[in-house]
Amino acid sequence: MSKGNLLYAQSGGVTAVINTTACAVIETARKHKAQIGRVYAARNGILGVLREELIDTGLEDKKAIAALRHTPGGAFGSCRYKLKSIEESRAQYERLIAVFKAHNIRYFLYNGGNDSADTALKISQIGAAMNYPIACIGVPKTVDNDLPVTDCSPGFGSVAKYTAISMREAALDVASMCSSSTKVFVMEVMGRHAGWIAAAAGLAARKPGDAPHIILFPEVPFDEEAFLRKVKETVERYGYCCVAVSEGVKQRNGQFLSEVGTVDAFGHSQLGGVGPLIAQLVHAKLGYKFHWAVADYLQRSARHIASKVDAEHAYAVGKAAVEFALAGQNAVMPVITRVADEPYRWIVESAPLDKIANREKKLPRRFLTKDGFGITPSARAYLEPLIRGEDYPPYDKATGLPKYAELDNKLIRKKLPAYIVDKK
Amino acid sequence: MSKGNLLYAQSGGVTAVINTTACAVIETARKHKAQIGRVYAARNGILGVLREELIDTGLEDKKAIAALRHTPGGAFGSCRYKLKSIEESRAQYERLIAVFKAHNIRYFLYNGGNDSADTALKISQIGAAMNYPIACIGVPKTVDNDLPVTDCSPGFGSVAKYTAISMREAALDVASMCSSSTKVFVMEVMGRHAGWIAAAAGLAARKPGDAPHIILFPEVPFDEEAFLRKVKETVERYGYCCVAVSEGVKQRNGQFLSEVGTVDAFGHSQLGGVGPLIAQLVHAKLGYKFHWAVADYLQRSARHIASKVDAEHAYAVGKAAVEFALAGQNAVMPVITRVADEPYRWIVESAPLDKIANREKKLPRRFLTKDGFGITPSARAYLEPLIRGEDYPPYDKATGLPKYAELDNKLIRKKLPAYIVDKK
Structure with a gap:
């Protein structure tokens, strides 16, 4: 198999550190030039894939990519668009595969929550069904912290x-x-x-x-x-x-x-x-x-007071996502596993997407006080490590504002006929 | 005249840096032990003076006072209570003077906006009328930036x-x-x-x-x-x-x-x-x-992202207020005077309270674009220096939260009969 290209996309509500994950994905991918050719980012998430609107991140310099680490929002655009089941909209899935084929995309990293994990899972299934080898990795992100399996969600x-x-x-x-x-x-x-x-x-x-x-x-x-x-x-x-x-x-x-x-x-x-x-x-x-x-x-979007631990998680899952893809993993998500509360220690592991897709992790009852109006010491022990450390962005001295990344986001030339995305 | 005591009080809506001014007042007063005896703070602003609820800041250690510099809110309590004219409520003003007399208060520093400048002015007038020498200094503070004379207001x-x-x-x-x-x-x-x-x-x-x-x-x-x-x-x-x-x-x-x-x-x-x-x-x-x-x-109250220039202003006016009082000034306010936009330079000067009391500084028309929906380059030149620099508070490593000051706020023994404050 010739060298494949990697496609990264952001999905759902953005966070203060989703771009930290994007930074990790791009920086890590750039270190594996033997296996990964171009690193693309979809414009506005899965909509950009469907529309064949792919940004060539290779045109952004090292400094701009590094600045993503401390920039809130979704630098490539995100979207709220949930794909239906394969049965209901097979044409959409086939279109995705067509876009992958046209641009030799062999690694698809989808950075989002439960719905996105589901999308990534389905794409891996349709890829297999259509005999197009694609490594689909879900990358966790949600401020809601409601993803199962992972101890917490970056953001x-x-x-x-x-x-x-x-x-x-x-x-x-x-x-x-x-x-x-x-x-x-x-x-x-x-x-x-x-x-x-x-x-x-x-x-x-x-x-x-x-x-x-x-x-x-x-x-x-x-x-x-x-x-x-x-x-x-x-x-x-x-x-x-x-x-x-x-x-x-x-x-x-x-x-x-x-x-x-x-x-x-x-x-x-x-x-x-x-x-x-x-x-x-x-x-x-x-x-x-x-x-x-x-x-x-x-x-x-309050990147100005981001948690250092959270930013570290966000970077780690982006890096792991690329490494998992290169190691031949498919339909998985890098998750945070807590090793100890105090001192707080964590590692990144691989979890199957079907354990994560469309499931919601709510607050356990033991985290709530008896009257239901407060949190317990267990909740505190869980939560506290996640807000430790301040990961301040750099500031511009003249304007007094954070120096957030500004990307060019140049689209590559399309190869396929235009495609109109159905409204939800 | 024997050594006099100093009374500091906070008034109106609090800011991210009103305690920075409080810190400056107390630290500066402590350096002038020859002239200033005790340094009191009124509990809940002028209400605390009326009620003879005075906090002895001398019981707080140096570290706690230093921590005020980076603590939002009003550490001694503030209030929304506007004194009426001297004619309408002479008894209230006489009560204030009685409290000053009972505790040998010779310096009264009132940290607030336009209304507070008016109160400080009236107290200096009643002091003179009642032949009780008191140096009344207004100390500027308001997030609204609507105080006249001063180039800007701390907060x-x-x-x-x-x-x-x-x-x-x-x-x-x-x-x-x-x-x-x-x-x-x-x-x-x-x-x-x-x-x-x-x-x-x-x-x-x-x-x-x-x-x-x-x-x-x-x-x-x-x-x-x-x-x-x-x-x-x-x-x-x-x-x-x-x-x-x-x-x-x-x-x-x-x-x-x-x-x-x-x-x-x-x-x-x-x-x-x-x-x-x-x-x-x-x-x-x-x-x-x-x-x-x-x-x-x-x-x-967002002290976590306070402007460094603002914190410097807030400290400077607190320090100057004490120095003005010691220099025999009365019925004045330390104000910020802008010397240059670029590089930004400023000094603290003394302005008479009667130029400040009850006046409101609105945005000048030249700061607004023609369509009225934006700001002009002049507005930017004025505003930009005020948000320069980040004056981060220290954080607690374990909890991930800022280490804000916690004072004991012990009240001194009352010497006067109880006093019921009229509702507004």
Whole structure:
């Protein structure tokens, strides 16, 4: 077999360190020139593969690729596009293989979450069925930390660090004003189905009385009465109350709180978000002055305060993905295996994609306090190592801003007829 | 005159660096033991003075005071409480003087914004009228940057840096997803009457096409039609559009947009905030997928990414405040005077409080582009030096969190009868 080319693609919501993984993939691939020819990146994830929009990363200089290590967002473009089953859209899978063939792509690295693992798995299956040898490697990434098998997902550690620090900082603000101003502060965090980020907010508390005083998880049905009682007790005891609420918190019947509007006059659900809704509920029922924050994309793109451990994970899985592909592995994902909590030690291992695809890892019950409003010492032991160390980007002295990578992203010449991607 | 004691108090909304000023005040006062006896801090600002709740900072060790330099929030408690005129509440002013007398306080340093400058001024007047010699020094602080006379206000540079970085980071996120996901991102920032923070978001843009593509200022009446046209043009040209909106943006008739609800079904105004409102407007009128963020307290407490220049300003005004008081100055404020933009040079000077009290500095028209949606090169020349340098706090290796100061804040024994503070 002649030297094959490698194709890397980013998928789903981006993170503060997905480009760290991209950097590792490209830097590692460049070290194996005997086996790997060109290193391509798909423009906008799998959509770019379907459209034959392939970026030649070989045209970017070493410094630009190195700068990816500390640049948030998805440098080649990501996408939200889930391929259907092979039965339902065989033509799409055949198109992917056609693009691979046209550009002699023998290694396909798909950097994403559960859905992407599923896509990578299916591509490896269709490759085998069509007798086109392709090494498909899923590369883990998600701020939600909901991938199974791997101990944690690159991207999560940084959003966890941002969340814990932001909660602590905002709490210092609230604590200093509460005697005559805001008494309740609500911070909404991401995590539609799993409460890992909400749990990370809990790391801000070091001793009794520290914020966050209450965490609302998607895993725990919202109990309005118990919640309001705890807010009141907290304000009466400490003078203020800080709440971290996951965007995915649900009613007992399973409906998202953000879609329900538990209190009249909440208006359109897309307007609010659950953070303002919870804050308003507290005000309506208890009368406290409140503030709320919704960091939204700020949390998952906060490369300026990325966790060093997270950045190391992100780099390691990118490097391992290339090495696994070169070693002939297929339909696998490099995963983080924790060897010890204290001192924290970890290794990268290979796991089959079919153990990862389409599965969701939620917070285990033992990570939640009995009342469901906080995290336990086990949760802390798990979470704490993931936010250790600060992996600061370099800054430009004149502008005071981080020096983030800017790539040319030149597309290679197409060889196939144009292809129109179906809307989902 | 025997050695006098010094009283420091924090007022109004806190910042990432108000404690840096507190650190400077205490460290400088400790160096002048011949003139200054004890260094007290009022608990919760002027309320603590009225209630005779005075913290003896002499009981805090050197390390704890040094740690204030990098700790956000107000370490001694701040308050929102504006004293009325001397005519309206002479008893309150007399109470303040009584507390000063009881504890031999000869230097009063009040760290706040326009209202606090007014309070400090009035106290110096009542002191003179009551024949009680007291040096009243206002010490500048406000994230809003709306104090006159001073070139900038400590606290602003750090929120400006946070805002510019957050906008750039979120924009990288949006840009990488826009082909198949969010096309419009709206970030709401503080600044109810002056658009300085919104303007700082503009620093994130370095070249044409960079985010933020649109800034909405309180100084420019909201023109829905022009705004929507620009959003559409931007999305069509660049694939996405990022908007920074000041919480204080107003309609042509002067009403806050956040209180109006320009589109039906916006519901309760306290729920929304103008960020979600603008995002929803874009969706309703143009149909684009959107996200929005409201950083709220996160922005003004983000000590983890404080501007070095801002921290230097904050320390310098605290030091100067003590030195001015010792030099016999009264009813003045140390202000930052800009000597040169490039290379940036500044000095601290003394300005009379009556030039500062109750006045608001808005964005000058020459800082705004002709269409009112962006900042000019003059604005950039003014703003850029203020966000230079990163003044990182130290971190705890085990927890991955900043090591913020924790003070004992022990109150001294009261000497006067209890005093009930009127509610505003």
